[in-house]
Amino acid sequence: MSPVLRLLMRRLGISLIVLIGVSMLIFAIARIIPGDPARIALGPNATPEQVTNLRAEMHLDEPLVLQYGYFLVDISRGDLGTSLYTNRPVTLDIAQFLPATLELVLVAGIIMVALGLPLGILAARHRGRWPDHLVRIFSLLTVSAPSFVWAVILMLLFAFYLPIFPIAGRISDIYEIERTTGFLLIDTLLAGNFTAFGDAFRHLILPAVALALSGIGQAARLTRANMVETYDKPYIEMAQAYGFFPSRIARIYAFKPSLIPSLTIIGLDFAAMLGNAFLVEAVFAWPGLSRYGVAVILRKDLNAIMGTVLIIALTFLIVNIIVDLLIAFLNPRIRHSTRAN
Amino acid sequence: MKRNSILAAALCAATALTSPAFAETVLRLDEVAVGELDPAKASDYADSILMFNVYDTLVLPQQGGPGHVPHLASGWTVEGSTYTFTLRNDVTFQSGNPLRAEDVVYSIERSQALGAGLSYLLTGVSAEAVDEHTVVFTLEQPYAPFVASLVRLPIVDKALVEANKGDDEWGETFLSANGAGTGAYTVRSHNPQEETVMAKNDGYFLGVADVAPDTVRLRYGLEAATVRTLIAQGEHDISSQWLPPEVMSALADDGAQLLSETGTGAFYLKMNTTKPPLDDVNCRLALSHAFDYGTAIQMVAITDEVSAGSAATGAIPVGMFGSNGPDMVQEQNLEKAAEYLAACAYDPADMNIEVSWIAEVPLEERFALLFQSNLSQLGIQSEIQKLPWALFAEQVSKPENTPHISQIFVNAVTGDPDTLLYGMYHSSTPGTWQSPEYLNDSQVDAFLDAGRTAATDEEREAAYSGLNARLMETAPTIYGFDRQSVFAASNRVKAPALSDPSQAFGLDGMGFSFRLMEMVAE
Numbered sequence: 001m002s003p004v005l006r007l008l009m010r011r012l013g014i015s016l017i018v019l020i021g022v023s024m025l026i027f028a029i030a031r032i033i034p035g036d037p038a039r040i041a042l043g044p045n046a047t048p049e050q051v052t053n054l055r056a057e058m059h060l061d062e063p064l065v066l067q068y069g070y071f072l073v074d075i076s077r078g079d080l081g082t083s084l085y086t087n088r089p090v091t092l093d094i095a096q097f098l099p100a101t102l103e104l105v106l107v108a109g110i111i112m113v114a115l116g117l118p119l120g121i122l123a124a125r126h127r128g129r130w131p132d133h134l135v136r137i138f139s140l141l142t143v144s145a146p147s148f149v150w151a152v153i154l155m156l157l158f159a160f161y162l163p164i165f166p167i168a169g170r171i172s173d174i175y176e177i178e179r180t181t182g183f184l185l186i187d188t189l190l191a192g193n194f195t196a197f198g199d200a201f202r203h204l205i206l207p208a209v210a211l212a213l214s215g216i217g218q219a220a221r222l223t224r225a226n227m228v229e230t231y232d233k234p235y236i237e238m239a240q241a242y243g244f245f246p247s248r249i250a251r252i253y254a255f256k257p258s259l260i261p262s263l264t265i266i267g268l269d270f271a272a273m274l275g276n277a278f279l280v281e282a283v284f285a286w287p288g289l290s291r292y293g294v295a296v297i298l299r300k301d302l303n304a305i306m307g308t309v310l311i312i313a314l315t316f317l318i319v320n321i322i323v324d325l326l327i328a329f330l331n332p333r334i335r336h337s338t339r340a341n
Numbered sequence: 342m343k344r345n346s347i348l349a350a351a352l353c354a355a356t357a358l359t360s361p362a363f364a365e366t367v368l369r370l371d372e373v374a375v376g377e378l379d380p381a382k383a384s385d386y387a388d389s390i391l392m393f394n395v396y397d398t399l400v401l402p403q404q405g406g407p408g409h410v411p412h413l414a415s416g417w418t419v420e421g422s423t424y425t426f427t428l429r430n431d432v433t434f435q436s437g438n439p440l441r442a443e444d445v446v447y448s449i450e451r452s453q454a455l456g457a458g459l460s461y462l463l464t465g466v467s468a469e470a471v472d473e474h475t476v477v478f479t480l481e482q483p484y485a486p487f488v489a490s491l492v493r494l495p496i497v498d499k500a501l502v503e504a505n506k507g508d509d510e511w512g513e514t515f516l517s518a519n520g521a522g523t524g525a526y527t528v529r530s531h532n533p534q535e536e537t538v539m540a541k542n543d544g545y546f547l548g549v550a551d552v553a554p555d556t557v558r559l560r561y562g563l564e565a566a567t568v569r570t571l572i573a574q575g576e577h578d579i580s581s582q583w584l585p586p587e588v589m590s591a592l593a594d595d596g597a598q599l600l601s602e603t604g605t606g607a608f609y610l611k612m613n614t615t616k617p618p619l620d621d622v623n624c625r626l627a628l629s630h631a632f633d634y635g636t637a638i639q640m641v642a643i644t645d646e647v648s649a650g651s652a653a654t655g656a657i658p659v660g661m662f663g664s665n666g667p668d669m670v671q672e673q674n675l676e677k678a679a680e681y682l683a684a685c686a687y688d689p690a691d692m693n694i695e696v697s698w699i700a701e702v703p704l705e706e707r708f709a710l711l712f713q714s715n716l717s718q719l720g721i722q723s724e725i726q727k728l729p730w731a732l733f734a735e736q737v738s739k740p741e742n743t744p745h746i747s748q749i750f751v752n753a754v755t756g757d758p759d760t761l762l763y764g765m766y767h768s769s770t771p772g773t774w775q776s777p778e779y780l781n782d783s784q785v786d787a788f789l790d791a792g793r794t795a796a797t798d799e800e801r802e803a804a805y806s807g808l809n810a811r812l813m814e815t816a817p818t819i820y821g822f823d824r825q826s827v828f829a830a831s832n833r834v835k836a837p838a839l840s841d842p843s844q845a846f847g848l849d850g851m852g853f854s855f856r857l858m859e860m861v862a863e
Contacts, residue, residue, distance in 0.1 A: 035731020050456045086533040087517045152566055160570045285563050287535035
């Protein structure tokens with residue numbers, strides 16, 4: 001078995017254990033949150049009898065272990081139960097809301113990588129000079145303010161004062177696009193409707209930028225720091241002594257080894273955006289899974305909490321595995337190591 | 342001749358170019374949280390808006406006045422506890438199925454079986470279809486507000502639900518995503534977290550005016566900043582009532598109109614009558630007189646003319662049976678408060694009053710701070726507790742866990758005082774979110790029972806007047822202000838039921854009957 005394949009198998013095994021651990025933890029925590037889920041679900045006007053009946057229906061009066069058993073049986077059939085928040089199957093909710101968040105996070109991730117890494121390289125190449133100072137100030141600003149603050153600032157600037165971008169939803173009302181994949185950028189292309197594609201893309205810009213800004217700053221700072229360290233290595237000095245072009249030194253000899261630690265953090269940032277997107281989703285009325293996740297936690301919607309957290313945990317684990325594989329690809333020591341870890 | 346034809350053609354072309362093309366009118370509004378489309382589960386404001394537009398009820402509240410008028414029914418008779426309703430024979434559901442008495446029976450049985458939403462209003466009621474257009478309701482006990490309760494019984498298309506119910510006995514899955522009513526608007530799409538899109542029902546039995554919006558988009562969970570920007574951009578028409586007063590005020594300054602729905606509810610500071618020192622009536626009266634009612638109303642004022650609250654005149658909101666006249670406005674009176682405090686069995690220096698507010702309603706924190714400052718004027722210490730709704734609902738189930746003061750907005754869900762007051766004050770219903778007072782007063786019980794069983798309006802007026810006086814005497818609650826819902830709206834929409842008191846329904850959410858609205862060019 002190749003080292004990379006062994007690494008993949010090992011990561012998959014660990015991920016499965018993590019997922020089971022997360023499910024047990026969230027199952028217990030969700031039941032510790034104050035408040036009776038049945039009372040919350042039925043609303044303020046429900047009678048005590050109605051609440052009692054729903055509690056019985058949800059097995060809430062039974063021991064926790066037994067409740068977890070019911071959960072495992074259901075999930076083995078692909079049934080996450082019904083959401084008390086939307087009164088629909090949780091799987092249907094996730095299928096509807098997850099693509100919206102994934103699309104947002106993917107675009108934000110692309111923006112983060114496309115801007116964060118070049119800015120880091122720029123700052124490192126010109127360290128101590130004005131491009132470096134500018135990038136560091138920019139990074140500090142973006143890292144220090146949370147994404148929802150950027151969301152409101154961007155909304156004010158580019159929607160209120162300069163009405164350039166739309167600020168609510170994923171696409172304008174005039175377009176009725178069949179949701180094949182749930183990713184509107186893809187669905188509009190599948191429908192051959194390029195105007196709708198442009199509209200969906202315009203709807204994405206402000207929320208994606210707001211979500212990506214702190215990641216851009218972090219990626220730039222990290223790349224700069226790693227590259228500055230690499231620039232002090234003797235082999236870079238030797239490359240400079242040989243008269244290689246600075247851009248070649250930066251791109252091949254300094255950037256590539258510096259990318260490995262950056263990649264780990266970018267991967268984590270990317271996965272964390274899934275959970276952190278809720279405030280941006282709230283500001284831009286983005287019907288995504290993060291917003292749904294927060295809403296169901298506030299309403300103590302047990303089935304939906306479990307479903308949402310498990311999906312986010314699963315995505316987190318998948319991203320981590322991808323990052324590990326990328327690092328293995330970039331780092332020959334891992335790629336060719338017999339221990340693979 | 343040829344020249345004339347050319348001229349006529351040119352004129353036609355010019356007219357075509359200069360006349361506005363026929364365009365679909367779209368009304369956009371927002372509400373908090375998700376909209377529940379299943380009428381048997383509807384309970385909050387968004388649900389009510391959906392329910393009143395997709396479904397119809399046998400009766401409607403009289404616009405601009407008390408009482409009810411026939412709607413899907415052509416009339417009704419009452420004999421003791423038996424109500425016989427005759428249905429109109431010209432009503433069809435959106436599916437094309439005709440309305441039959443069995444649909445009414447199915448609707449009430451479905452509501453009772455599911456036991457969700459406001460189904461408790463119809464407990465102890467049985468229904469029978471006597472013939473195709475006659476339905477008889479029999480009540481286990483006399484219940485004067487029964488007709489008022491029928492505004493919360495939307496009639497469902499039995500045949501359509503039965504054909505689509507799948508494995509659900511009562512078609513819950515189908516009705517949580519589809520409409521099955523006779524209403525003026527059909528459901529085009531429903532995403533509970535994003536929006537519900539509704540379209541005009543051309544086959545509506547009362548007809549829908551051309552000027553009513555063709556399409557309605559009810560969006561959910563928009564942030565205040567987003568609504569502010571959308572209305573400024575001309576992409577939104579009516580805000581929810583939950584916008585902060587400052588945002589409403591800013592929108593009004595920008596030219597937005599303010600619509601309002603006069604409430605059948607109020608803002609209350611409920612006192613736990615079982616917990617010292619509030620188990621002493623003098624102490625409760627002291628606190629009632631210490632509250633700064635005037636400032637509380639100013640805190641919800643949007644402009645000089647429009648406010649989300651009006652002065653309370655007693656325990657029953659103005660306009661309901663038993664309410665006091667406008668000359669009996671509640672006012673702060675610190676001298677009287679000091680007198681009552683002196684008569685209280687407890688030493689003010691030893692008091693530490695817990696003032697709770699619901700975390701999901703940030704506005705309430707302001708009232709908590711106001712009351713804290715009022716209490717300090719009497720030399721009483723207090724502590725403010727922020728309680729998430731879920732925790733609050735759990736805490737109030739036991740008197741010892743219930744805070745001294747619980748701040749709550751309550752509405753009469755049918756517009757009748759029984760649905761507002763019985764759950765609050767009858768000794769048989771303690772320990773709910775509505776009744777953290779734990780009041781146990783035989784006179785109050787007697788008045789409430791009399792109001793519930795009285796045969797005539799005069800008797801009900803007398804019962805609730807007595808109740809009002811008794812509640813002011815025993816002071817289980819501080820009656821902060823009578824509430825009214827205010828909405829900021831663009832000038833593209835006219836909503837008479839939300840702007841003209843003579844056309845108001847006096848029932849939460851019914852002012853949003855889109856068929857009565859008018860879209861206009863700005």
